[in-house]
Amino acid sequence: MQFLVAIRSTIYSARTLEIATSLAKGFKADLSVVYVGDQPKELLSEGVHLSRDAMLNWQIHHPGVEVLRWAYKCMQESEFIDPEIEEFDPTDLVEDAGRIRVVVPQADGEKVRLILREGETVDQLKKETEYRDYILTVVGGGSRKRLARRLVQFVDTSLLFVKNYDPDLNYKLLLCVDDSGATRRAVSFAARVAYFLQTEIKAVTVSKTKKFGPGYTAAANWAQRYLDKTGVSYTHEFISGDPVKTFVERAGSDHIIVIGKSLSSPIANFLRSSKPAETLLKANTPVVLVK
Amino acid sequence: MLRAFLYWVSQKRWLLIAAVIATIFYHSPYPDGISAAGYRSIILMFIVVVLIVSEAVPLPAIALLIAVLQVVFAIAEPSEVAQSYMSDSVFFIMGSLMLAVAIVRQGLDARLTLIILSLTGNGVKAIMWGFFLISMLLTSFMGEHTIVAMLLPVVLTLVRYTSDDADEVKELGKLFLFAIAYGSILGSFGTPSGGARNAIMIEYLSDFGLAKISYAAWMAYTYPLMLVMAPFAGFMLSRSFKPSQVRLDSAVEKLRAQVGDTGKLNGQQMLSIFFFVLIFLAWIFMSDRIGIGIIALAGVFLYLAAGLVEWQEINSRTNWGVVLLYAGAISLGLQLKNTGAALWLTTHLLSVFGTLLDQVEALRYVLVGVLTTVVVNIMSPSASVAVLGPIFINFGGDPVLLGMETAVASAFGFMTVVGSAAGMIIASTGIIGSKDFLRVGIKFTILANVLLILAIMFYWPFLRSAL
Numbered sequence A: 001m002q003f004l005v006a007i008r009s010t011i012y013s014a015r016t017l018e019i020a021t022s023l024a025k026g027f028k029a030d031l032s033v034v035y036v037g038d039q040p041k042e043l044l045s046e047g048v049h050l051s052r053d054a055m056l057n058w059q060i061h062h063p064g065v066e067v068l069r070w071a072y073k074c075m076q077e078s079e080f081i082d083p084e085i086e087e088f089d090p091t092d093l094v095e096d097a098g099r100i101r102v103v104v105p106q107a108d109g110e111k112v113r114l115i116l117r118e119g120e121t122v123d124q125l126k127k128e129t130e131y132r133d134y135i136l137t138v139v140g141g142g143s144r145k146r147l148a149r150r151l152v153q154f155v156d157t158s159l160l161f162v163k164n165y166d167p168d169l170n171y172k173l174l175l176c177v178d179d180s181g182a183t184r185r186a187v188s189f190a191a192r193v194a195y196f197l198q199t200e201i202k203a204v205t206v207s208k209t210k211k212f213g214p215g216y217t218a219a220a221n222w223a224q225r226y227l228d229k230t231g232v233s234y235t236h237e238f239i240s241g242d243p244v245k246t247f248v249e250r251a252g253s254d255h256i257i258v259i260g261k262s263l264s265s266p267i268a269n270f271l272r273s274s275k276p277a278e279t280l281l282k283a284n285t286p287v288v289l290v291k
Numbered sequence B: 001m002l003r004a005f006l007y008w009v010s011q012k013r014w015l016l017i018a019a020v021i022a023t024i025f026y027h028s029p030y031p032d033g034i035s036a037a038g039y040r041s042i043i044l045m046f047i048v049v050v051l052i053v054s055e056a057v058p059l060p061a062i063a064l065l066i067a068v069l070q071v072v073f074a075i076a077e078p079s080e081v082a083q084s085y086m087s088d089s090v091f092f093i094m095g096s097l098m099l100a101v102a103i104v105r106q107g108l109d110a111r112l113t114l115i116i117l118s119l120t121g122n123g124v125k126a127i128m129w130g131f132f133l134i135s136m137l138l139t140s141f142m143g144e145h146t147i148v149a150m151l152l153p154v155v156l157t158l159v160r161y162t163s164d165d166a167d168e169v170k171e172l173g174k175l176f177l178f179a180i181a182y183g184s185i186l187g188s189f190g191t192p193s194g195g196a197r198n199a200i201m202i203e204y205l206s207d208f209g210l211a212k213i214s215y216a217a218w219m220a221y222t223y224p225l226m227l228v229m230a231p232f233a234g235f236m237l238s239r240s241f242k243p244s245q246v247r248l249d250s251a252v253e254k255l256r257a258q259v260g261d262t263g264k265l266n267g268q269q270m271l272s273i274f275f276f277v278l279i280f281l282a283w284i285f286m287s288d289r290i291g292i293g294i295i296a297l298a299g300v301f302l303y304l305a306a307g308l309v310e311w312q313e314i315n316s317r318t319n320w321g322v323v324l325l326y327a328g329a330i331s332l333g334l335q336l337k338n339t340g341a342a343l344w345l346t347t348h349l350l351s352v353f354g355t356l357l358d359q360v361e362a363l364r365y366v367l368v369g370v371l372t373t374v375v376v377n378i379m380s381p382s383a384s385v386a387v388l389g390p391i392f393i394n395f396g397g398d399p400v401l402l403g404m405e406t407a408v409a410s411a412f413g414f415m416t417v418v419g420s421a422a423g424m425i426i427a428s429t430g431i432i433g434s435k436d437f438l439r440v441g442i443k444f445t446i447l448a449n450v451l452l453i454l455a456i457m458f459y460w461p462f463l464r465s466a467l
Helices: A014-027 A042-056 A063-078 A121-131 A145-154 A184-199 A214-230 A243-251 A266-271 A276-281 B002-009 B015-026 B037-054 B059-072 B078-084 B088-104 B109-120 B125-141 B142-163 B168-189 B196-207 B214-239 B250-262 B267-290 B292-305 B313-316 B320-338 B341-351 B362-380 B381-395 B399-411 B421-427 B434-458 B458-467
Strands: A002-007 A028-038 A093-096 A098-101 A112-118 A136-140 A157-162 A172-175 A200-206 A232-242 A256-258 A287-290
Touching: A002 A098, A002 A121, A014 A028, A014 A063, A014 A136, A014 A157, A014 A184, A014 B059, A028 A063, A028 A121, A042 B088, A042 B142, A042 B313, A042 B320, A042 B421, A063 A112, A093 B362, A098 A121, A112 A121, A121 A136, A121 A145, A121 B109, A145 A157, A145 A266, A145 A276, A157 B125, A172 A184, A172 A243, A184 A200, A184 A214, A184 A256, A184 A287, A184 B421, A200 A214, A200 A243, A214 A232, A243 A256, A243 B421, A256 A276, A266 B002, A276 A287, B002 B015, B015 B037, B037 B320, B037 B341, B037 B381, B059 B078, B059 B320, B078 B320, B088 B125, B088 B142, B088 B168, B088 B196, B088 B267, B088 B313, B088 B320, B109 B125, B109 B142, B109 B250, B125 B142, B125 B168, B125 B214, B125 B267, B142 B168, B142 B421, B168 B214, B168 B421, B168 B434, B196 B292, B196 B320, B196 B381, B196 B399, B214 B267, B214 B399, B214 B434, B214 B458, B267 B292, B292 B313, B320 B341, B320 B381, B341 B381, B362 B381, B362 B399, B362 B434, B381 B399, B399 B434, B399 B458, B421 B434
Parallel strands: A002 A028, A002 A136, A028 A112, A136 A157, A172 A200, A172 A256, A200 A232, A256 A287
Antiparallel strands: A093 A098, A098 A112, A157 A287
16 A cells, blocks of 8 residues: 655645555555655756756755655654664655655665645646555645645545644544445445544534435445444544535534545536535645545 | 546646637728738737746747747748847856856955955945945846855855844845845846846847947946945845844854855865956957857856856856747847837837827826836846847837936836846745835836936936947
């Protein structure tokens, strides 16, 4: 199982990396850390490349390599990788598939990969997830509407948006159960996370009307049976109201929202925002969209 | 499959938008007073500007599209288009990009560091002024990205030696980085070889039969202006970025020790400096006879023949796509002039202002300065001059002054990362953000435009009659 975490800077990505490392530990997954930096405008790129060549002679590395070095140290400190392993050599880089990979001392097999990419975030994450078979992509933020919508639509993995994450909070999970095709996977993902974090799940099934159709009740029943089997602590509620508003209100800032990724037609998702994407944009807490 | 297609649409939306709008205009009734070829040149200009700004397709693809559409739109014959793609200014762009590769690899950055530090001492303000002035003077002859590429590692090393705590040295790093960027930007309009846009403008003025501007004449116009702007820029930078450090004794000593280890100038470095002095002298004394571009190419030949740089290195490091794009943009600029499109556009633009511009002459120059500055901060300097040059030359005043103004104002890319090569390079360090550019850029852009207008009103007319 392989997870991917996208980081950008040592200041803003600490929490994203922290939660990604914890999840990878819990799921016993390998973790690829990708730094996605801005690509210099092509018309002015020659100077940037020349200066980077000149900087190498002064042992100054690409800012992305420095961020990856910081990420590597963080992973050693959290004991995701062996703290005794020597640090990687920032000049030992391999170029493959349009990205640069830092060669990491591999005492732990291929448990960690450090990757440097430049370009538009969605494009680079899409390319990375097409290159390797990732299950989950962890990204920071989720408040920028266009970026968030495009990530949801075009990055073909489950997505965790680490939004307003507070490491001191004991998060519970808000599981959104409905008749969409991705609900079962969302339930199974939530159960695993709840087991690992030793927390409880608050499952909700929300209908716009007072009636709950057979699809909703069947999904809720299946979820309850599954959660009973796993033994995790949970509650379930049927609620009438606007789904997005309800999810956001119920989640507050101390729940991680787990919701299935929309499986409706790509054209529909392209033209208007889906329920999971809207939930992501309006929530004040981390959101997982399970594929 | 459908998702892949939608993704392509989302990535290429500006290409599609440009194509749709261009198609609509192409098939709409053409306005009076302009030829079909002229009107189609304007449509082509619109497409090119959208594609350059959005980068929806790679640069070489834009250059190829310019050639293809000039023929398909019946703007010019194929042989005419082919000829317009190669000129002395394109040679200059090609040569200066190759020279940059050759010069940067000589390891002269260590020498430059020792010179700067011996002049400045250890005070932060003195070092800032040292970086600023040396960048300005050298860039005026060598080109922006060559100097910034050489000084960037020096600045970053000095900052790193000052403290490992990034927060502690953030302002110091910004001050020094902006010092080399602003110095280089100002230097870039000081001589024709300071930037490709200068060479492009010289060629336009010559091709349109307006004036032959020699290397020395260009310097007479622009160098005093550059020197007047310098203290204002340095002062504004030191007011905008206030590091907590006053002196860098320990960091400077460490840096001196590091660069001191490189020993004396070796034969290769001396030869490299000698060749550059030769090129510089040739630009001053011979460029009006054999062309600035030919001299740049001769310089590249010297570096290659003396084995100072390998062709493979030049070939892999030079962005040929940029050369091709400038060739295409210059070709388009020529067609805008030849088809009368540039004149038509300016006539319509000027009509908005009625007789106001005739009554207040300075307004004309203010307008050109402001428009050029805005476009440059969105599109990059040389491409702006290539496309805007033929339009602004026709703006109703003295075409030579307007052309010179466009070239100088195209250096005022102080407000955005994409406004200049130097800005793009310092932003690539990750230390500088977009807000930092605005923090000092807005104020200095206004001041630079004011000083430029004053030069046009009170100094350049004197040169017009004297030179």
